[in-house]
Amino acid sequence: MRLPVTWPVAGALVVALFGPRSTARADDAKAALTSAHDVEILGRHDDGLRIESVMTRITSFDQYGHGYQSQAGPAFGPGSERTTILEPQVQVVASQGPRLTHVLTVPIDVITAASPDAIDNGPTSVDVVSSASRHNVAGTIDWSATYRADPASYVSMSSGLHLEEPFRSWHGGLGGSYALAGGDTVVAGSVLEVFDWFDRFDITGHRHGRTERSSTTASVGVTQIVTPTTVVGANYGLTVQRGELGNTWNSVPLTAFDATTGLYRGPEILPGERVRHALVLRASQFLPWNGALRFYYRFYADDWGLIAHSIEGQLMQRLSPSVYVGALYRYHTQNGVDFFTTLAGPTLPLRTADSDLARLESHTIGGRIVVDLPMSTQVRVLHFEVGYERYFRSNELSMNIVTCATGYRF
Amino acid sequence: MTARGIAIALAAAALSACATVPQNRRAHFADPMMGLGDEPLDAARRQKLYDTREGAAGGDGTTAGGGCGCQ
Amino acid sequence: MRHWLSLLIALAASPDAGCTQPAAPAAGITPIPLPSVPVVTLEGTPTDLPAMVHGRVAVVSFWATWCDVCVGEIDALARLQAQAGARSDAVVIGVAVGEPRETVAAFARKRELRYAQVIDEDFRLADALGQERVPTTLVVDRAGRIVFRGGALDPAGLAAFRTALGTPP
Numbered sequence: 001m002r003l004p005v006t007w008p009v010a011g012a013l014v015v016a017l018f019g020p021r022s023t024a025r026a027d028d029a030k031a032a033l034t035s036a037h038d039v040e041i042l043g044r045h046d047d048g049l050r051i052e053s054v055m056t057r058i059t060s061f062d063q064y065g066h067g068y069q070s071q072a073g074p075a076f077g078p079g080s081e082r083t084t085i086l087e088p089q090v091q092v093v094a095s096q097g098p099r100l101t102h103v104l105t106v107p108i109d110v111i112t113a114a115s116p117d118a119i120d121n122g123p124t125s126v127d128v129v130s131s132a133s134r135h136n137v138a139g140t141i142d143w144s145a146t147y148r149a150d151p152a153s154y155v156s157m158s159s160g161l162h163l164e165e166p167f168r169s170w171h172g173g174l175g176g177s178y179a180l181a182g183g184d185t186v187v188a189g190s191v192l193e194v195f196d197w198f199d200r201f202d203i204t205g206h207r208h209g210r211t212e213r214s215s216t217t218a219s220v221g222v223t224q225i226v227t228p229t230t231v232v233g234a235n236y237g238l239t240v241q242r243g244e245l246g247n248t249w250n251s252v253p254l255t256a257f258d259a260t261t262g263l264y265r266g267p268e269i270l271p272g273e274r275v276r277h278a279l280v281l282r283a284s285q286f287l288p289w290n291g292a293l294r295f296y297y298r299f300y301a302d303d304w305g306l307i308a309h310s311i312e313g314q315l316m317q318r319l320s321p322s323v324y325v326g327a328l329y330r331y332h333t334q335n336g337v338d339f340f341t342t343l344a345g346p347t348l349p350l351r352t353a354d355s356d357l358a359r360l361e362s363h364t365i366g367g368r369i370v371v372d373l374p375m376s377t378q379v380r381v382l383h384f385e386v387g388y389e390r391y392f393r394s395n396e397l398s399m400n401i402v403t404c405a406t407g408y409r410f
Numbered sequence: 411m412t413a414r415g416i417a418i419a420l421a422a423a424a425l426s427a428c429a430t431v432p433q434n435r436r437a438h439f440a441d442p443m444m445g446l447g448d449e450p451l452d453a454a455r456r457q458k459l460y461d462t463r464e465g466a467a468g469g470d471g472t473t474a475g476g477g478c479g480c481q
Numbered sequence: 482m483r484h485w486l487s488l489l490i491a492l493a494a495s496p497d498a499g500c501t502q503p504a505a506p507a508a509g510i511t512p513i514p515l516p517s518v519p520v521v522t523l524e525g526t527p528t529d530l531p532a533m534v535h536g537r538v539a540v541v542s543f544w545a546t547w548c549d550v551c552v553g554e555i556d557a558l559a560r561l562q563a564q565a566g567a568r569s570d571a572v573v574i575g576v577a578v579g580e581p582r583e584t585v586a587a588f589a590r591k592r593e594l595r596y597a598q599v600i601d602e603d604f605r606l607a608d609a610l611g612q613e614r615v616p617t618t619l620v621v622d623r624a625g626r627i628v629f630r631g632g633a634l635d636p637a638g639l640a641a642f643r644t645a646l647g648t649p650p
Contacts, residue, residue: 038636038639040560041557041560041561041564041634041639042634042635042636042639043556043557055450055451057451057455061459089451089454089455091450091451103450105450105451105454107451107454109478136479138478140478162477162478164478164479166479167478167479169478171473171476171477175471181430182433182613182614183433184430184431188471190471192472192473194473194476195476196476196477198479213476214476215473215474215475215476215477217472217473217474219468219469219470219471219472221471223446225430225431225436225439226430226431227430228431228435228436228437228438231439231444231446233446235470235471236469237468237469237470237471237472239467239468239473239474239475241474241475241476245475247479274475276467276468276475277469278467278468278470278474279469280469280470282446282447283446284444284445286438286441286443286444291443292441292444294443294446298469299469300465300466300468300469302465304465306465306466308464310460310464310466316443318441318443324442324443326443332460332466334464334465334466336465337465356462356463356464356465360464362463362464370442372442376591385449385452387452391459391463393463397463401459403452405449405451405452432614433613433614433615434543434545434604434607434612434613434614434615435604435613437547437579437580
């Protein structure tokens with residue numbers, strides 16, 4: 001952002017260029033240089049709020065599939081998990097002086113949901129999501145502020161709200177990072193608390209007041225620049241969740257008729273606590289032909305018996321200083337929670353038919369093209385991106401994902 | 411080598427605090443392709459997709475569960 | 482959304498993260514002569530810094546096109562050169578490190594850089610001076626000695642420059 005040339009400096013330049021050809025002009029120039037205020041050279045220090053970048057993205061998720069937790073199908077399932085989700089997002093990064101950076105993120109979800117809509121099957125039942133449009137609109141506002149205490153240390157605070165038709169959530173967190181070895185090594189840690197409170201619906205769509213849950217996460221991470229072309233990172237996260245850990249209206253096919261529900265289905269019964277561990281390893285390697293290879297691996301384990309491995313590779317190739325393309329492949333495998341079942345006895349203390357908690361493998365294949373155009377106006381860089389991904393799971397779920405982003409860096 | 415062993419080795423290498431790459435030689439890391447993660451909005455929507463369609467979540471500074479009705 | 486742990490790491494580990502180091506005090510360094518290490522001009526002409534400085538007081542700025550802080554101080558250096566250019570005993574010189582001449586020349590054309598530039602593609606000059614960061618600001622006196630080392634151009638660097646100008650030849 002160009003700063004104004006003040007009158008004293010402009011005056012000195014005019015004298016230097018157009019004044020009488022005499023030693024007086026040289027003396028004036030010497031005087032200007034030796035007496036010029038620092039602000040005339042360096043510019044005025046601005047402690048106000050300055051927008052650094054604005055990024056917008058819209059993603060559509062077109063999901064097909066079936067799951068035993070869904071009633072939208074045969075009595076013993078699996079029912080339809082057909083849904084479409086439209087997710088516009090916006091993120092604004094602003095600086096406030098040289099030390100403070102604010103990031104405001106607002107994602108919105110517009111969701112059609114088949115499973116809760118199927119609950120609306122009589123005059124006494126309630127459509128969980130929306131009686132008017134059979135759409136569920138959810139939105140989040142998330143704000144974080146990062147303060148640079150010194151060139152190597154950052155501290156950060158974040159908070160936000162999520163609003164959804166039957167659901168409210170608040171989150172807040174603190175974090176910090178410290179750079180060692182001239183910035184080659186960065187260690188970081190954070191704690192995050194999420195508190196949800198939401199309507200309790202039974203599997204026939206009747207509301208029974210509200211319930212809640214909390215999720216507390218502690219994370220530590222380290223990033224290391226290994227060579228001029230290689231950077232690696234590792235993160236560990238521990239999450240403890242307590243409270244109602246399901247959505248309350250997921251159902252499980254039963255071997256016997258349930259008189260209270262009038263169905264061959266009963267409610268999902270989950271433990272009241274879940275302790276989750278996740279370790280993520282990442283690496284990014286610059287390739288000599290102006291490309292890059294990004295690697296990701298996650299190991300996950302929790303006390304519900306679920307163990308999972310996720311591995312992903314992204315290969316990117318720069319086509320020009322402004323354009324690069326990328327392809328990705330992700331593989332995920334998990335063994336399912338201990339109490340997953342597609343047909344439960346009525347007296348089981350724990351049971352779930354949620355297809356997300358089953359033994360499964362999933363694949364994601366995708367590609368994108370990214371354009372970063374340098375501009376010569378107040379907008380320094382114009383960012384444009386479009387991508388497509390295909391996600392498919394071994395237990396009858398697949399998704400087409402199209403994403404498009406536009407951004408501005410000032 | 412187990413994942414745990416790799417993590418310990420990485421931590422040891424990091425905490426050795428030796429500056430292996432001078433700051434003026436980090437040109438490649440200014441390229442957005444070389445970031446360890448995706449662009450933040452892209453990372454957020456992908457993380458949410460996998461968190462809500464699979465049983466595993468977390469490990470990358472984000473919470474593993476909670477925050478929305480999309481369990 | 483809640484990826485601010487990643488943001489923290491990205492901020493601290495960014496290529497610019499070292500760009501905000503505090504400036505070395507002018508009184509704290511022992512003056513050393515400017516080394517005669519070969520560099521090239523934007524046009525590809527071989528030269529070295531002592532020849533470029535040629536008995537003048539100089540502000541030498543080590544920079545790179547990928548360094549946002551470096552690019553951010555180009556206008557300040559141009560203003561400094563606008564004043565220095567009016568006298569015969571002061572000059573501002575940019576030293577682009579680690580990049581090919583063509584890359585720097587294209588950038589210089591686009592930004593219409595108004596002060597002298599040389600290219601140190603293989604870091605030979607930077608290594609000879611023990612400089613591992615960009616931006617780095619040096620102040621050179623009339624005797625060709627480095628009397629100040631700092632990070633980005635700041636009031637301490639300008640003060641050292643004015644002090645060197647005030648020193649009689």
